Amino acid sequence: MEPETPNLICDIARQAGQAIMEIYQGRIDVEFKDDKSPLTAADKASHDLIVSGLRKHFPDMPVLSEEGRDIPYEQRRGWTRFWLVDPLDGTKEFIKRNGEFTVNIALIDGGTPVMGVVYVPAQDRMYLGVAGEGAFRNEGDGPFEAIGVRSPDPSAGLTVVMSRSHPSPELDEFLEKIHVAEALAVGSSLKLCAVAEGKADLYPRLGPTMEWDTAAGQAVVQAAGGKVLRMDGTPLEYNKEELLNPYFVVTGDAGRGTGDEIQDSD
Template sequence: MFLSNLLEPVKAAALEAGTELWQLYQSGNFEQQQKADQSPVTTADLAANAIIIDRLSTLTPEIPIISEESRLASLAERHQWSRYWLIDPMDGTQEFVARSGDFAVSIALVEDGWPALGVIYWPKHQVFYYATRGNGAFKQDSQQIQRINVNHFNVGECLKIAVSRRQPLEPIINLLQVEQNVEYIALGSCSLKSCLIAEGKADCYMRIGPTGEWDTGAVQVIVEEAGGQILDSEFLPLSYNQRDTLANPNFMVLGQASVSWQQLIKAKATLRDLTL
């Protein structure tokens, strides 16, 4: 009941932040800066961040918040938290700047070290993806709410791989174990590509390069509730709130759990050591 009661207010916060992002995107009234790690941040990221933090702080003042765009508490302090919000006010800042429209708001609630609630909002299409642990995954647009599930892929069929609009395909091609009929589906935003797997429009997504836990928190529960999984380069589960920086390893978003993905994808050191 706790998670169910939070879901609609969290969706409302994501919608409000996403509406602000879309207005700034359309007007072009934003400024771009570089963060210390050389990744881009805009005044739109910060505006969305302020909205979400204000709404969540009002909704659950007792639950701490981790955001990509806010100061990170120390690991010692965070280890005292049994529950916390994990947010990325705009996943896909590069797509925002490049004018593709492939950016999203991402909000997760982590309980006892694992995401339990996830909401993704895509302003361009006014679409929600969301899930709470044990209750299935859903997609909502202006017309309907539908339960989503990963694609029933069988080895030997065409493998649909979600890929970035802005990174070369060769490293991904080199990760395939065997000669395989493949279709590449290009989309921006880490979370939106993961949602493609959750709704069955793609079968896997291999993320090579820097990400943070806020990039996977919300989609972790959405993908799992849709029947998929997110694993690191050793085919092991990700972890949350166990590192100083909250940096993720390279990871894979995989569809149907019954597929022997290790027969299809070269992982371990091959995936771990690649950078784009």
């Protein structure tokens, strides 16, 4: 990875966020995809801007985006490095105008996110994770500051972050097995960022997500010292034939009270 790559991706994400906010501040017209999920002009505008920016700066690297998902596995199975994009993660939060939506851009290498940018347009906040270099956050025009996961005290209970829009019976059952001191409802990939920056200890996702929903956030979590694990304890992987993720758990410090519950929850 070239040294300037993270800055380029942050710039592209910020430009996409600006395009989203122009629409956010006006009338929001909603369409629905075949799977009944919502789609807005902001999704489309962000997708177009990100894809054109990536192709300009990285013309030889493939791009897989939620709004351009129909690339056959026969074509992408040979990809070793590619960009994985969610132009507007949290469309439901966007429609509700609660500000909890993000722009997600991740670099996948060998099935693993090695760099990720999560930009929060409504708050002008950027999260960046680079494997081997660390995780960082900035606000507005301020400098990037290092972030990291925290070590929980299981005896005091865990702070658990969960989806604002996608509760599930499986999640309720999972939470019954652990000592929850505080539960935070958050939208989009901000849930992963909450673990990465030490605001939460655990994010169990026992409901459907797609690869583009999690890749950038996973890169930030891993760079911050955390883990994103499937229920069998193995890391979440990318560019599968089926782009639907299995259930997973994001842990801040899997060795200190947040990881033992994963394999016990089957």
